[in-house]
Amino acid sequence: MLDSDVQIALFAAFGGVAVLAALAAVLTRFLLRSIVAFGAFLTAIAGQFYLLAADFVALIQIFVYVGGVVVLILFALMLSAVGEKHPLAVSEHRGLGAVVAYAVGGWLVWAAFGEDLPEAGEVPGETVAFLGRAFLDQQLVAFEVIGIILLAAVVTALVIVRGERL
Amino acid sequence: MEVNWPDWLGFDWLDLSWLELPWIDTNWFHDYWYGLLLLGFFWGVLVFTMVGALTAVYVYVERKVSARIQGRLGPMETGPHGLLQTLVDVVKLAVKEDVRPAAADALAFRLAPLLVVVPAVMAFVVVPFGVPMVIRDLNVGILYFLAVPSVTGVGLLLAGWASYDNYSFLGGLRASAQFISYEIPRTLSVVTVVMLTGSLSSARLIEAQADTTWFVLLLPLSFVIYVVTTLAEVNRVPFDIPEAESELVAGFHTEYSGFRWSLFFLGEYASLTTASAFAVALFFGGGLGPVLPPVVWFVLKTAVIIFFAVVLRFTLPRFRQDQLMALAWKYFLPLSLVNLLLAGLVMKAVF
């Protein structure tokens, strides 16, 4: 049956894929493989979003991240041609990095078990309609601020890329 | 509003109970996760085989049409009127040697064709090919249709990069630059349709057109933008500069041979099919039409659009790369922004 056990199992499976892919993306010494693993990570996260009743956000994740950001990163890789077959250099502070990462991860996981959280509420049927209303009413500021940020990003990035003054 | 269709037209294809098979409890598929998995697998196999078969048909039609336009006969030897030619070609491609250049990146070289072909086929899940019949009616179906094929851009770039070949590299860069450029006006033209539909579900799309009229009458400009940009997305002439054989050999798939090459080919035709089918759903009311069953109407309308694309290929010259990019950014993008405004006015006028 499609009960919550199945849902949790599938969520955990997506999570496992995400964690493995993220590890691969962070640990591999070949840039191209790192990017491919990053793509797999994003897809797994999109699956998790879908299970959390955020179907719209999940597809946006695929659309913007996999179809946009990954393409952008690949373009940058090609334009700077650093993805030759030589492995990348890794910092000398790997031990320190591992310790900090363990500390952060341990603390977050401990915090996850610490708090008693309420049960998840029932989500409305068509998420998109509610999202649209939210963007036009309560979250209008966020909506317009994104517009401004996008404008700022395109101007900044063009100025940086072209190496000229405003 | 509810649409009242005769029962025999409006049955739910996923619900197999209409078969009245005594030994199968058909709700089983929907109640268990492995049932759904199996159902998905079954539809995947079905759609994939169908798209593969259709591709063989297109290749034959395309050869015959091009021959007619150029005053030739086209394939004639194998079978009556060369009907078996594409079948023989498929067998040839399948048993051909699979050459991979020594310098190529093995992982990316293998992954790239899959990234081109799988999204194109997966997009078919939300195409409404009957009046309420969709393989799976997602809440966000229209967005799904645009989001999943956008992964193809990654596949094109990877193919060019992995091959370690100057032509492939350039072809891959050009192909994905073109792909991403035309994606924006195309998406914006679909946004106008969503404004009129009021939902992202592709079944609602058809119902909304049953309530009003075909959206091509309300949004002619959106339709033009959608069709032209779709031709560009699937690298059809006049937008096939990434594969311009006179300057780049075969573009990003120069180094591919045998079956892996045919996967790119299949992906291109599969995305042409899904995009044309969705154009029918978006602008021509899907399976809406008198007398004939919806599926027949749907196939007829789709066939007309695909035939149009085939004829276009042999009548138009190719754009230059700079013209291509300028067309996308300086004409189509502003045009589609204006179109949004127009659609807003139309929407206020109609509703």
Added chain:
Amino acid sequence: MTLVLVFSGLLFAIGTYGVLTRRNAITLLISVEILMNAANLNFVAFSRLWEPELMTGQVFALVGISIAACEAAVGLALILAVFRRFGTTDVGRIDFLRG
């Protein structure tokens, strides 16, 4: 719910490790994106807990995705500019005081 937090914590730790140990600018950017995804996961999950019909968490996740995209655009522009000037994307070897 706890499961979501555990996963996002793990992903956050992986991202942190990446940010701290990688020296290539593009992999650094990928690590930062992993961090942002871990945060987005939490936003979406908490959206279901309190007033799911307001969609606040999902709106925030969308804002997060938009900002991540902008960040990637600007970050990669910086990386390319640096590459053109120094011929490397290794952040350890970018050095304005070279001879």
Added chain:
Amino acid sequence: MSEELLADVFFLLGFGVAGLLLPMLPLLLFRYIRPQHPSAVKMEPYESGVVQTTAPRRPFHMAYYNFALVFIVFEVETVLLFAVSPVLRDASWMDLLKAGIFIVLVADGLFYAWRKGALVWK
């Protein structure tokens, strides 16, 4: 509700597995039938039969990146319009104006890129 979404995921997973397996099946099936005689010459890059003189993976010119940049910004814009557009049909003029402001804000970016000549293919 969320059960329906769960069903969607399983369906799509099954569909995706089929989509992945079917293209790979012929590759595996015909593995032992098709000829496989790799040779040094055959595995060189093709390049119209001319020996490769320049490495293909070299820094390339920036025009491509300009387009990718404007692309990602507009992609985010269209995607947010997808969130807003389904409710616009029954919305007031005020709501249309709110969406219009957003579009105009982002369109300024296009205008800027155009004026700076970033949209010219060099």
